[in-house]
Amino acid sequence: MIELEKICVDFGGLRAVDHASFKIDAGLITGLIGPNGAGKTTVFNVIAGAVKPSSGRVLLNGRDITKLKPYQRAQAGMARTFQIPHEFTRLSVLENLMASASAPEGENVLNVVFRRGRYSAEEREIYDTARETVRLLELDHVIDEKAGNLSGGQKKLVELGRALMRKPEIILLDEIGAGINRTLLAKLADKILMLNKERGLTFCLIEHDLDYVSKLCDHVLVMAQGSLLTQGSVETVRRDERVIEAYFGGGKYEAHS
Amino acid sequence: MSEFVNFYLFPALTIGSIYALGAVGISMIFGILRFAHFAHGDLMTVGTYGVLAAAALMPVNPLLLIPFGMALTIFSALFVDRFFYRPLRALPTIYTVIASFGIALVFRSLIQLIWGAENQIFSTGVRPPLVLFDTFRVSVLHLQAIVATAIIAVLLHFFLTATKTGRSMRAVADDPELAEVSGLDTAKVVRWTWIIGAALAAVAGTFAALNTSAHPNLGWNLLLPMFAAAILGGIGKPMGAMAGGFIIGMAEELSSYHWIGDSALISPSYKTAVAFVIMIVLLIFRPQGLFKGRLL
Amino acid sequence: DETKIGVLMDITGPIANFIPPLQNAANLAVKHVNDQGGLLGGKAVAVYGDTTGTSQGAVDAAQKLVNIENVPIIMGSLMSGTTIAAAEAAIIPAGVTQISPTATSPAMTDLQDNGLVFRIVPSDNYQGEILAKMVLEEGIDKVAVTYVNNDYGVGIGQTFMEAYKQAGGEIVAEAKHEEKKDSYRSELASLAKGDAQALVVIAYAGDSGGKIVRQSIEGGLFNNFIGTDGLRDELLIKNVGADALKTSFFSSPTSPAENPAQKTLHDAYNAEYGEGADKAFVDQTYDATFLTLLAVEKAGSTDRSKMAAALREVAMAPGEKIGPGEWAKAIALIKEGKDIDYDGASGTAEFDENGDVGGYIGKFVVDGDGYKQVAIVE
Amino acid sequence: MEFTGLFFYLVSLLILGGIYALLCLALNIQWGMGGLFNAGIAGFFGVGAYTSAILTTAASGKHLGGFSMPVPIGLVGAAVVAGLTGWAVAKICVRLKSDYLAMASIGIAEILRLVIVNESWLTNGSLGMSRIPRPLADLTTGRMADVVFLGFVWLIVLLVFLASSRLYDSPWGRSLRAIRDNEASASAAGKDVEKFRIQTFVIGCAVMGIAGGLSAHYFRFLSPTATDPLLVTFLVWVMLMAGGSGNNKGAILGALAIWTIWSATEIFTNRLPPEWATRSSFIRMLLVGLLLQVVLQRFRSGLIPEKSPPVRFEEEEPERLKH
Amino acid sequence: MTEQLCVKGLTAGYGGPPIIEDISLSVEPGEIAVVLGPNGAGKSTLLKTIFALTTVSAGSILLGERELTGCRTSVLVPLGVSAVPQSKNIFPSMTVDENLDVGTYAAPPPDKDATREKVLSLFPDLKGKLNQPAGELSGGQRQMVAMGRALMSEPKLVLLDEPTAGLSPAYLERIFDLLLDIRQTGITILMVEQNARQALQIADHGHILVNGRNHASGTGKELLADEDIRRLFLGGTAA
Numbered sequence A: 001m002i003e004l005e006k007i008c009v010d011f012g013g014l015r016a017v018d019h020a021s022f023k024i025d026a027g028l029i030t031g032l033i034g035p036n037g038a039g040k041t042t043v044f045n046v047i048a049g050a051v052k053p054s055s056g057r058v059l060l061n062g063r064d065i066t067k068l069k070p071y072q073r074a075q076a077g078m079a080r081t082f083q084i085p086h087e088f089t090r091l092s093v094l095e096n097l098m099a100s101a102s103a104p105e106g107e108n109v110l111n112v113v114f115r116r117g118r119y120s121a122e123e124r125e126i127y128d129t130a131r132e133t134v135r136l137l138e139l140d141h142v143i144d145e146k147a148g149n150l151s152g153g154q155k156k157l158v159e160l161g162r163a164l165m166r167k168p169e170i171i172l173l174d175e176i177g178a179g180i181n182r183t184l185l186a187k188l189a190d191k192i193l194m195l196n197k198e199r200g201l202t203f204c205l206i207e208h209d210l211d212y213v214s215k216l217c218d219h220v221l222v223m224a225q226g227s228l229l230t231q232g233s234v235e236t237v238r239r240d241e242r243v244i245e246a247y248f249g250g251g252k253y254e255a256h257s
Numbered sequence B: 001m002s003e004f005v006n007f008y009l010f011p012a013l014t015i016g017s018i019y020a021l022g023a024v025g026i027s028m029i030f031g032i033l034r035f036a037h038f039a040h041g042d043l044m045t046v047g048t049y050g051v052l053a054a055a056a057l058m059p060v061n062p063l064l065l066i067p068f069g070m071a072l073t074i075f076s077a078l079f080v081d082r083f084f085y086r087p088l089r090a091l092p093t094i095y096t097v098i099a100s101f102g103i104a105l106v107f108r109s110l111i112q113l114i115w116g117a118e119n120q121i122f123s124t125g126v127r128p129p130l131v132l133f134d135t136f137r138v139s140v141l142h143l144q145a146i147v148a149t150a151i152i153a154v155l156l157h158f159f160l161t162a163t164k165t166g167r168s169m170r171a172v173a174d175d176p177e178l179a180e181v182s183g184l185d186t187a188k189v190v191r192w193t194w195i196i197g198a199a200l201a202a203v204a205g206t207f208a209a210l211n212t213s214a215h216p217n218l219g220w221n222l223l224l225p226m227f228a229a230a231i232l233g234g235i236g237k238p239m240g241a242m243a244g245g246f247i248i249g250m251a252e253e254l255s256s257y258h259w260i261g262d263s264a265l266i267s268p269s270y271k272t273a274v275a276f277v278i279m280i281v282l283l284i285f286r287p288q289g290l291f292k293g294r295l296l
Numbered sequence C: 001d002e003t004k005i006g007v008l009m010d011i012t013g014p015i016a017n018f019i020p021p022l023q024n025a026a027n028l029a030v031k032h033v034n035d036q037g038g039l040l041g042g043k044a045v046a047v048y049g050d051t052t053g054t055s056q057g058a059v060d061a062a063q064k065l066v067n068i069e070n071v072p073i074i075m076g077s078l079m080s081g082t083t084i085a086a087a088e089a090a091i092i093p094a095g096v097t098q099i100s101p102t103a104t105s106p107a108m109t110d111l112q113d114n115g116l117v118f119r120i121v122p123s124d125n126y127q128g129e130i131l132a133k134m135v136l137e138e139g140i141d142k143v144a145v146t147y148v149n150n151d152y153g154v155g156i157g158q159t160f161m162e163a164y165k166q167a168g169g170e171i172v173a174e175a176k177h178e179e180k181k182d183s184y185r186s187e188l189a190s191l192a193k194g195d196a197q198a199l200v201v202i203a204y205a206g207d208s209g210g211k212i213v214r215q216s217i218e219g220g221l222f223n224n225f226i227g228t229d230g231l232r233d234e235l236l237i238k239n240v241g242a243d244a245l246k247t248s249f250f251s252s253p254t255s256p257a258e259n260p261a262q263k264t265l266h267d268a269y270n271a272e273y274g275e276g277a278d279k280a281f282v283d284q285t286y287d288a289t290f291l292t293l294l295a296v297e298k299a300g301s302t303d304r305s306k307m308a309a310a311l312r313e314v315a316m317a318p319g320e321k322i323g324p325g326e327w328a329k330a331i332a333l334i335k336e337g338k339d340i341d342y343d344g345a346s347g348t349a350e351f352d353e354n355g356d357v358g359g360y361i362g363k364f365v366v367d368g369d370g371y372k373q374v375a376i377v378e
Numbered sequence D: 001m002e003f004t005g006l007f008f009y010l011v012s013l014l015i016l017g018g019i020y021a022l023l024c025l026a027l028n029i030q031w032g033m034g035g036l037f038n039a040g041i042a043g044f045f046g047v048g049a050y051t052s053a054i055l056t057t058a059a060s061g062k063h064l065g066g067f068s069m070p071v072p073i074g075l076v077g078a079a080v081v082a083g084l085t086g087w088a089v090a091k092i093c094v095r096l097k098s099d100y101l102a103m104a105s106i107g108i109a110e111i112l113r114l115v116i117v118n119e120s121w122l123t124n125g126s127l128g129m130s131r132i133p134r135p136l137a138d139l140t141t142g143r144m145a146d147v148v149f150l151g152f153v154w155l156i157v158l159l160v161f162l163a164s165s166r167l168y169d170s171p172w173g174r175s176l177r178a179i180r181d182n183e184a185s186a187s188a189a190g191k192d193v194e195k196f197r198i199q200t201f202v203i204g205c206a207v208m209g210i211a212g213g214l215s216a217h218y219f220r221f222l223s224p225t226a227t228d229p230l231l232v233t234f235l236v237w238v239m240l241m242a243g244g245s246g247n248n249k250g251a252i253l254g255a256l257a258i259w260t261i262w263s264a265t266e267i268f269t270n271r272l273p274p275e276w277a278t279r280s281s282f283i284r285m286l287l288v289g290l291l292l293q294v295v296l297q298r299f300r301s302g303l304i305p306e307k308s309p310p311v312r313f314e315e316e317e318p319e320r321l322k323h
Numbered sequence E: 001m002t003e004q005l006c007v008k009g010l011t012a013g014y015g016g017p018p019i020i021e022d023i024s025l026s027v028e029p030g031e032i033a034v035v036l037g038p039n040g041a042g043k044s045t046l047l048k049t050i051f052a053l054t055t056v057s058a059g060s061i062l063l064g065e066r067e068l069t070g071c072r073t074s075v076l077v078p079l080g081v082s083a084v085p086q087s088k089n090i091f092p093s094m095t096v097d098e099n100l101d102v103g104t105y106a107a108p109p110p111d112k113d114a115t116r117e118k119v120l121s122l123f124p125d126l127k128g129k130l131n132q133p134a135g136e137l138s139g140g141q142r143q144m145v146a147m148g149r150a151l152m153s154e155p156k157l158v159l160l161d162e163p164t165a166g167l168s169p170a171y172l173e174r175i176f177d178l179l180l181d182i183r184q185t186g187i188t189i190l191m192v193e194q195n196a197r198q199a200l201q202i203a204d205h206g207h208i209l210v211n212g213r214n215h216a217s218g219t220g221k222e223l224l225a226d227e228d229i230r231r232l233f234l235g236g237t238a239a
Ligand SMILES: Nc1ncnc2c1ncn2[C@@H]1O[C@H](COP(=O)(O)OP(=O)(O)OP(=O)(O)O)[C@@H](O)[C@H]1O
Pocket: A011, A012, A014, A016, A034, A035, A036, A037, A038, A039, A040, A041, A042, A043, A083, E135, E136, E137, E138, E139, E140, E141, E166
């Protein structure tokens, strides 16, 4: 589905991503893990178009999209979340979700001024989906709150909701788990699995909580210092010495004691 | 050559000094309080009239009376900040921008009420220029302005890098909330921002008035190029604003020099436009300013 | 019982610094009236409107004068732009008569004003042409010209240059300049390139004009200046000193040579305010205000429809001559039903069918800390 | 102060108030919805004013003109040319962040002003253009003509109000507000940020151009003083903030309220004792400055604050609202 | 030297209706207390309130004998309190080094260079990035800068809002080890965590907040052992 070919990203003198090449396969849930500063978010930014690679190509379903702008990639079926939430601060939670949906008719100025009938069906569908998503994310009680006033975790949830509203083919999730209550996170995992199995949605997620990764992911990519260290099933990478050294500590504080 | 130096270079440096001193305040206020202070030009005028009032009482070189102008501008700035800007600080900055615009009107009308609308002249008569090497005719005032600006630049640099308040300024400019969380006394930083901005405005205004004459619209007329200078230098970068002031001043004046052939490069009617064109081009290609200020 | 007349001025805004002496002049006219028997048997009151120097402000202020203050006649305003906008959008439709002391734009001539709009300065075309003649008569046939880029400067500047060239003079350099800048040295440097005998400065002393003269002298570029009424201001002398202006001369609308009116007015003005009678446009403002008051008295009521005709009657020959300050005499004559003819400090105010005046242009030189009229051109 | 006088003063107040209302609506589209800090309103206003004036006047020989077109065509021309100018500006500047855009647009307005003043073949420079026709001039004369013009102005205000309300309530407006809040995530949500911004800027500038055109037809004379930034740019900002940005009714109300304050203060300062008379204009300016502070501090979120437009369908399904 | 932090009946919010109501808890000197709860429960608000960033409508906050309610933050920091907010916790355009330096302005440590060495040895990743603007760091690196800044003043009471969010397991471990270490020196720690199970392992006490109110509290072990709490707040029973 998505293929990175020898991607390099330079920030001034720093090479944040160094000849990274890998694939994210359609229909799978792929995990992207690695130590802090390994370049994971940068890879997402390259895929989503927010950062221009200094060399290399990005392919989506075999088509070279390296030159496309972020919004064009989004329109081509890609959705992403941001590690640091980028909510629409002055829009309510509901509007945040509705504004993220694609609304080709309703965003046409001429329709809006002269032919309002043209977009009512589309708008109604967006509204229904947004309400459903709000329920899923347990944000009902803050549905009309301005997103800027939400708690850290709630913002993350809105971030996820906005990606879901896109009805994409592939979703890139950047540490949605950080800051989310574990009980809710477990529910979200079920939803992700459901979307994957029933609708064939492709996911790629960055996550530090390995149990979570192992619960969700079919395949794991491990990055370190800008390049791909190894990849494979969760169990294989967990046993990999290099991964343990680069990424895990002594495992003192087990999440599931 | 002597023509260039006499009629272009020195006047340009003088205008540049005036812009530079004014732009420092604009840039610092923009950086730390995050709003475009439209009353800054009129603050300059206030300072000028402070000096003028002192000059009416004390017949000495007006330059020696600048501290009176400074005292007046500092007081006015702190007063206005306390009663008109601070109550709006929690709101989007546009409210403060609009408030400062109203304060500009207040300053201007108060000056007109107290001193009248006429031009006021510090000293009568033509001041003979210094003649150097027989060819260069340089106005003493211009030299004074340029030297004063240079000294101020050095002092300012010292303040910003070597004092705790100066260094805290950058943190407050970057993220006022976090600065507060880090225990910095943001109120003090804000106070110092006004004090420095206002004091330099008084100096700039006085030089501008000495160069021509004092009138209530003095500062207002200089405001836009000073904004251009502040942006050019990078918002929140006082030293950048200084450089920006010089660049804008020089660009305005030197654009009508006959660089190529015999006629002015750009018709002097359009010389004001030069500052803006530079500013716009810079905004587009280097929005952080020449000296990498804070991006908004 | 009060009778109001409107006074429209550009009090705030770009020419604010000119206005205070002009307000004094208008107030002096009103004071003369009230000291000498009052208007229509009661008190005359000048109601000010501030145009803020913009079209919007001018129209708004004029609307208030004609609708809220209900004035029958308006003196003002000063800038041509504000004068015309106020006339077109507010004053003419309301049938109010207007007389501007200083609006020099040629466009004033062909306003479709039903005969309601007057002015007591000659159009730019006139002063420009006379100035050209004056300069050549002085034996100066090569000049550099700079004029301020507003209705005043452009109007006079362009007619001057045209007339001057036509009459055989040579313009070695010309530069239009912007108001409100701090330095005009770069403009001056290019003006000084040729071998001009003098620099013609068509600008205001309180703004660019004063700065240009000063910077020319300081830079050693020009020593002879030829100015218009905008520059002929005591401020200029204060600014650069009388010595530096010894060889310069100025043109300004004035009255016939032997007209004592100007001196009368200046004495009265200085007696009242201490100084400043010599400031630009004081004469015109006083005269225009005095004329509006005479017109109301002549009309015998505040009936708007009678004002324009009354104004013509009191301003134009034939009739017994009335000068500045002679209100008591004027009302006595009006009561007797006699025709009067006001001849003011700035001229005789003989209107043509467009409400324009021809008038006289005087030649002035610096004398002490004031100006002296040395010749007159008709 | 007799009744007819008061009536005609109100008419004039409402005419200029209406022109300001248009400017406010336009600015509200740009700032209230799009977050575009246009501080060069005077420039687009001026472009519109001159375009309409050039298109509708008879030949004068002093400036471009002689097209003698009907006023409505002049106004359409004003919208088109101001919109195109806005488009060109937007193409270069629209990526700039709020305050930087403000500075750039001030600069552009200043450059436009210099062009208007200096290019006299086009505009007759500082001498200005006269004999600009009024629409429906044959209907009446004298002061009654103002009443006709008032109707004309407010008809346009109404149309613009309806259009911009529709824009505001629509998904288009919602996406615009989203972009205003966070550009990166709007483009991650598939919004072509640049396109939206250019659209907004152009629509706003076109309306500003219409307002400029109307003012030219009202004054019947146009000179560069009509595009003074104090009265055109800054006052409009004050009006929008006072009325409540992000709200169309507020924009209109703010325009009327502030214009009334601006205009009517003179009536009061004129009634000061005579020794203050010559200074009344400065007192008035002082009052305006201080009143502005009061408005900002007491009515800080505007006369009518921004509120999110109703999400449609809610009325149809009240039970869905219960959460 | 260090003192007990005691919160009594605290009600506070952001100007509108109160977000937290009648919260009470106390943290003994040299203890680690962790606050848990669902998203939006008011945990961050509690920390902000202690740090004088919200509007308090009732209740009191005591550090030892000293009443903190109503104190400004610029007073709190010199008293030895420092905080790491949940988001926006770095100065983006200042370099990492300058960020750390800011930590010393309000409450200079006795030996600045030594403190700086100590902090950098906790976060070796930062060593190579001292001159990089903090705004260009990765999510985890920012978290380190924020922690580092707070520790630069050698505080006595540290308020940490989700210090491990976004950190790799190795760093999580290092941070928790660090917290245990600094507890030894008598520093009091109050933190909010969503990595709840791990946090409870090192915490002396845990407090669970729901809807802005105290829901449960106990020692770390007690809470971990409680079946309901595991299900409702800690992500269900062990996988
Ligand atoms: N805009 C930028 N300018 C300069 N350097 C950057 C920029 N963005 C990221 N970097 C650097 O690139 C490297 C990779 O950053 P990235 O955000 O991709 O890491 P990450 O793997 O997502 O880490 P984390 O798990 O902490 O989020 C880091 O060292 C970071 O400092």
